[in-house]
Amino acid sequence: MPELPEVETIRKGLINLVGGAVIIDVAVFWDRMITPPFSTERFKTVLRGEQIHTIERRGKYLIFLLDHWAMISHQRMEGKYEVSEAGEPIKKHTHVIFYLADGRQLRYLDVRKFGKFTLLPIEKRDEYEPFKKMGPEPTADFFKLSKFKKDLSKSHRAIKAVILDQNIVAGVGNIYADESLFQAKIHPLQAADTIGPAAAKRLHEAVMDVISRSVEAGGSTIRTYKNTLGEAGKFQVSLAVYGQIGQPCPNCGHPIEKIRVAQRGTHYCPHCQQLPKTRSKAPDITDIAYKGAK
Incomplete structure (x- = not known):
């Protein structure tokens, strides 16, 4: 799933490519991508003649x-997303096409067909249900240390599960959770309410730093992510632990290991990210070592 840096990179690219463009027609080939109460036909009808003034982002x-x-996409x-000239062959897995007045097409492709489009009156966009409880950027x-410390103190979940929670902080996914925890030297299974003030501050700073550096690098390409120009992100070359199982830790040389936390494959250095010698491990999370390759 594209995380915040990838979505932000896509946002910037789309503004440059289609900002100011007028939608003259829409084709939808997979009706389930259009969320109620709008039918596919209603979705297409109301978008005709609408101009794309700008593109914002909230979380992912x-x-x-x-x-x-x-x-909202x-x-x-x-x-x-891809921007194509008229007449270019329609690629497999293209499910929505926005026809633009200048002859180009904004195409949405999705191999797994999980993507969603929602329409709201522009003045009510902040009332979109997923935004109401979403945490700060x-x-x-927006991301204040005092509130973050309070959130940690209220949860006995594994810290990785907490920073993946979009109600705590918006846009952080699996890649950047692993990288942030490594940078902060915190074991991903440590219970959030056992993390002290100094470690919480390190993690708070690490989340912002890792996300910021990835945005600057255009995100991370692990499998299929590419920006609107078809270019891969570059931050994956800077990843310290994610996807690095068996490779030496850049800090100490110990092999990076992979466990399962919050139902996610989780990469960490067992030497640099040690659990404190107390009952600090979250009890509701199963850590299962991966024996296979990454």
Whole structure:
């Protein structure tokens, strides 16, 4: 799934490519991508003649701001956008096409068909249900240490599960959770309410730093992610632990290991990220070592 850095990179690319463009027609080939109460036909009808003024982002969601509507797009696991010239062959897994007045087409492709489109009146976009409980963006302006410490103190879940929780902080997924915990030297299974003030501060800073550096690098390409120009992200070359099972830790040289936390494959250095010698391991999480390859 594209995480915050990848979605932010896509947002910037789409603004450059289709900002100001007018939608003259829409084709939908997979009706389930259009969320109620809009039918596919209603979705297509209201978008005709609408101009794309700008594109915002909230967590992992893109928000296209049109004349009268906010079109909210969640790419889920494999969704991606491409801008094509008229007449270019339609690729397999293309499920929505926005025909633009200048002859180009904004195409949405999704191998797994999990992506969703939602329309709201533009002035009500903040009332979108997933946004109501969503945590702050991981930037200094919104992500406050005092609130983060309070959130940790209230949860006995594994710390990785907590920072993956979109109600705690928006946009952090599996890759950047692993990298942030490594940078902060915190074991992913440590119970959140046992993390002291100094470690909480390290993690707070690490989340913001890792996300910021990945945005600058255009995100991470692990499997299929590419930006709107078809280019791969570059942050994967900077990953210290994610996907590095068996490789030497960049800090101490100990082989990186993989366990399962919060139902996610989790990479960490057992030497640099040790559990304190107390009852600090979250009791509701099963850690299962992976014996296979990454």
